[in-house]
Amino acid sequence: MALDAITENTAAAGARIGKIISVSSLKVDIFLESTDIGLRDLIRTGAGDGGVRFEIAEVSGLTASAVCLGMTNGLKRGMDVYRSGGGLDMPYNDNILGHVFSPYGESIDGAPPPGGAVRNIYERSLAMDEIVIDGDILWTGIKVLDFFAPMRKGFKMGLLGGAGVGKTVLIKELIHNVYRGLQSNSVFAGIGERSREGRDLYDEMTEAGLFDKISMVFGQMGDNAMSRSRAGYAGLTLAEYLRDEKRQDVLLFIDNIYRMVQANAEIATELARMPVENGYSPALLTEISEVEERINSTENGSITSFQAIFIPADDLNDGAVHAISQHLDGQVVLDRGVAEKGIYPAINVFATTSRIIDPEILGERHFSLVEAALACFSRYDELEQIVAVLGIDELSQEDHDIFFRARKLRSYFSQPMFVAEQYTGIPGKLVRIEDVLDDVEAILSGRLDDVDEQDFTYIGAYLKERS
Amino acid sequence: MANDITGDLGKILSEKVDAIKSGRNAYATGRVHMVREYVIEADGLEGAAYFERVQVGDDSEGYVDAIGRNTVLINLTHVGKKIHVGDKVVAMGKQFCARYSPDAVGHIVDMFGTEKMLGRTMANRADIPIESEPIPIMARKGVTRPLLTGISGIDMLYPIGRGQRQLIIGDKKTGKTQIALDTIVNQKEQDVLCIYAAIGKTKKEVKDIYAQLLKYGAMVYTIIIAAFNDDPAPVLRSTPYAALSIARTYMEQGRDVLVVIDDLKRHADICREIALLMDKTPGRDAYPPDIFYSHSRMLELGCQHINGGSITILPICETKGGDITDFISTNIISITDGQIVLSAKNFEKGQKPAVNYGLSVSRLGGAVQNPELKKAGPPLRRELLAYLEQREVFELTNIDEMGEAMRRRMRRGAAILEMLKQRKFSVRSEADMLAGARDVDRGGEGSGEGGGL
Structure with a gap:
């Protein structure tokens, strides 16, 4: 890892700072020789480049607790620990595009270390006057998303779902539609998800020749907290590099932000902090806000x-889900009950929404069709x-119509x-919002009452393809 | 007690004495301070390393699971004579390891390489680490080669590939283990090494599984690694990791390996038990907050390696009352590449294997199917799911009053469901499966009277 841009603590890197006095699976306590060390500083066992690295999490008098970046197997009391620089850095230069990194800034795609400038991963936070809130509407080509939860540039869209209902497929479809469509620079952060999927995404992007505009970070579920x-x-x-230095509109895909909260719970437990409900870190809200408040658009460019x-x-x-969803501009909720019926994307239309479901932004027609569709689904459930x-x-004619529509x-x-x-086994389709509105209107009005319901499954636009 | 020093212990002590003479090391011995089930707290042991193997008293063994400022916590993996406060604890100077002998194929062994039927340690045992570094993303590649189970409802609709992790989940007595056993039997002459890791099963159950696999000629390429119900909890916890560590050594030599872990709910409960006895803060449902990671790092060893080898994992998870949305189940579902959900209701109705086709998922789908199955599978699954949904909604509707299109769909759906029924240990070839699908097509095309109902 490049050390050239580490600022104030550079001089002390490599200096011994104390000895290990306790070890658990994720944490060591250290007896310090001086108090000249702060939270989030990096230390290591071994004076050179080797050894196990830790990040300081707590300091109390002459002892410090530090969380391990790897495995603690084989560590002993009495081992010396050394300063290892100012903190976790990521490369902050043009070499990031087309590369895959670990959360510790190391290149993990077999490419040589990126070199060049680096930046501390905790450094940036935004002041209110920097934040820009307007943006153009961003269509995804996915009917149910564009209809019920339309996006705009600079939005934070959450894709919520239980296990195995299709979150990752949807994220990948969005990468396919939006990233390929816009061809704007993108970042993919894989957090606590499957390494296999990370590898597949890398392969797909490389094969499609789209890898030169994307940068990836993986801390996957086999990796430590x-x-x-x-x-x-x-x-x-x-x-932020792409937004602030290259002044671009950036797409940021995060799969899966919940895993960060989960990992923080593991760390908090090792630090013997009192948990909140379900074992989450007491600092749950603070930790999630620290990250989410950085995801915003500025005069330089947008982060969607x-x-x-x-x-x-x-x-x-769940407390963590709630804490994250507070920050969202829109959410798409996936539902096991819908998936069970074989309907994908398995969206719960009632819980799926967006901040711009508003006649002034979307226009009267779209808005009233959303209301009519929801009313229809709601009556159907009854x-x-x-x-x-x-x-x-036994249904009245009116209910009979609603039921089948x-x-x-x-x-x-x-x-x-x-x-x-x-x-x-069916190739994908992009659908324009105008066609969705026409089709929804036709179905709700009864113009398509004679068409069998199976003829609507897994199609793109209906009227346009048949006219 | 401590006068009778022989074997390993004697050797290590003399090494330590030498070390002290040359001024390199301190005494790595201590005294038992507290005994809580299989968790021991010991004073001393200044030089003990995290996860180091220790001997407690004359004949108990364990490993260091936490090093405190003044004491060390030890989990016992073998409990000999009763342990008293003040008993001697000796750090053995090496990591706690599993032991494995390649001769174990065809046998029931434990994680220390003991043949359980004969009660003897195996020859050619060597140390094998229980856990090592995760497999890097770039050492993997896409999962594309099928691993056939011989079960139509799985191979056609929710296929499994070499390197895939496919969960088998359901209540007690719904045939979870049977699906795994069928799959093992179907690997005959497929050049797949099978490892069945029994976690917390009874000795009787394991013996029965052994007998069945032997009967169908599957033990020739199968190892059963067992941690029985009454083994110390730390052994139950470590055994699935050891099983995967063994699988990993084969995979790194380019072999295809299938690992069945039966079952992970029990494993989660064991992890919870140990964490609570060690005073760790409990999280949701009193499981330790790192329970997800306990399973994710285990199951992430399942992969298609870039060198050509693979580890396919079929973890099993037991549910209560058919609820697959409890904490542990959803954790594991979110790790695996899909799940086969078994339903007690289907089982009672005689629909076996009792797969709930609506809730089952394969995240790899056609990517791991041979071309013909890939073509036949998706339309069958769509029709079947539409049928199951309509059957529920229109349960009270007279079939004669339905539209023609819907009537045909109902008949075909019923025929597909019938075609997917299959007895245990009656594995089918791909050709048989395709023939079954063609029969359904022929039945459904006719005058509307057919369908084999």
């Missing part, structure tokens, strides 16, 4: 982020229970996705 906890900061530092959020135990009221008990024949609409909002062709 520090790696997962810091991958978000590291990814942000890369995105898509953040996958895991819902543990399918519990939407009717489904009636039908289960009394059968379909809602089923058609539900089928219509399924969509073949480019990255899911291996599951569906």
Whole structure:
């Protein structure tokens, strides 16, 4: 790792600072020889480049607690520890594009170390006057997203879902549609997710020749808590370089921000801090705000982020999920019940929303169609229970119409996705919002009552493709 | 007690004495201070390393699991005679390791290389680390080669590839282990080494599994690594890691390995037990906050390695009341590359394997299927799911009053479901599966009367 840009502590790097006095799986305590060390400074066992590295987490008099960046196996009491520079850095220069990094700033794609300027991953925070809140609407080509949860540049869109309902597929589809569509520089931060998916994404981007505009950071689920906890900061530092130095509009994909909170809970436990509910770190809200408040647009450029959020135990009221979703401008909620019916993207339309569902921004037609569609789905849920008990024949004509139109609409909002062709066998489709509005209007008005509901599943636009 | 020093211990002590003479080391011995089940606190042991192997008293063994400022916490992996406060604890100067002999293929062994049927240690045992560094992203490659289970409902609809982690999840007695056993039997002549890791099973159950695999000729390429119900908890916790460590050495030689872990719910409970006995702060449902990482770093060893070898993992997870959304289940689902969900209701109705096709997922899908299955699978799955949903909604509706298109779909759906039924140990070839699918097509095309109902 390049050490040339580390500032004030450079002189002391390599100097002995104390001895280990206790060891657990993630943490060591150190008896310090001087108090000249602060939170988030890096230390290591071994005077040279070798040894195990730690980040200082707490200091109390002449003892410090430090969290391990790797494995603590084999560490003993009495071992010397040395200063290892000012803190975690990421490369902060043009070499970041087309490369894959660890959260500690190391190149992990077999490329030589990036070299050049580096920047501390915690350094940047934004003042209120820097933040810009306007942006153009950003269509994703995914019917259900554009209809119920439209985006604009600079937005933070959360993709929430329990295990195995399609968050990652959706994030990959967004990378496919939005990144490929805009061709703007992007950052992908893989936090606590599958290494296999990271590898697949790398391969897909390389094969498609799209890798030169993207930079990736991975702290995956096989890596220790520090790696997962810091991958978000590291990814942000890369995105900030593109925004602030290259003055660009940046797409930031984070999969999965919940894993950062989870890793922080592991670290807090090792530090013997009192937990809040479900074992999360007491500083849960502070930690998540520290990251989310940095994801904003400035005069230099915008950062538009898509953040996958895991819902543990399918519990939407989980404290961590709640803490993250406070920061979002819009959210797409994925639902196991919808996935079970084979409808993907498996979206819960009632919980899916966006800050710009507003007639002044979207126009009257889009807005009122959203309201009508929601009313229709809402009545359908009630009717489904009636039908289960009394059968379909007992419905009034009006309810009968709503019942079948809602089923058609539900089928219509399924969509073949480019990255899911291996599951569906159907090539992906991009759909324009104008076509979605036409189709939804036609279904709701009854013009398509004679069409079988199966004819709406896994299609793109309906009317346009048949006219 | 301490006068009777022989073997390993004697050797280590004399090494230590030499070390002290040459001024290099301090005494790595201590005294037992506290005994809490299998957790020991010891004074002294100044030079003990984290995860070092220790001997406690005359004949108990364990490893260092936390080094405090004045004391050391030890987890016992072997409990001999009763341990008293003041008993001697000796650090052995090396990491706590599993032991493995390549001769174990065909046998039931524990993580220390003891043959359990004969109760003898195996020849050619060598130390093998229980855990090592994660496999880097760039040492992996895409999962594309199929690992066939011989079960139509899986190979056609929710396929498994070499290097995939596919969870098998369901209540007690829904056939979870059976799917794993069928898969092992189906690896005959496929050049796949199979490792069945039994975590917290009874001796009777493991013996039964051994007998079945032997009967179907599958033990020739299978190792059973067992940590029984009554083994010390630290052994139960470490055994799946040891099993994967063994698998990793084979994979790094370019072999394909299949690892079944039966089951991870029990493993999670063991981790919780140990963490609570060690006074760690509990998190959700009293599990330690790093329970996700305990499983994620284990299952992340499943991969297609760039050198051609692979580790496929079929972890098993037991649920209660058919709820797959509890904490541990959703954790594991979020790690694996898909899940086969088994339902008690299907099992009772005689739909076996009792797969809940709506809730099952394969995240790799057609990427790991041979071309013909890849073509046949997705439409079948779509039709089946639409049928299952419609069957539920229109349960009370007279089939004659439905539209023609819907009636045809209902008939075809029922025929597909019937085609997917399969007895245990009756694995099918890909050709048989495709023939079954063609039968459904022929039945459904006719006058509307067919469908084999």
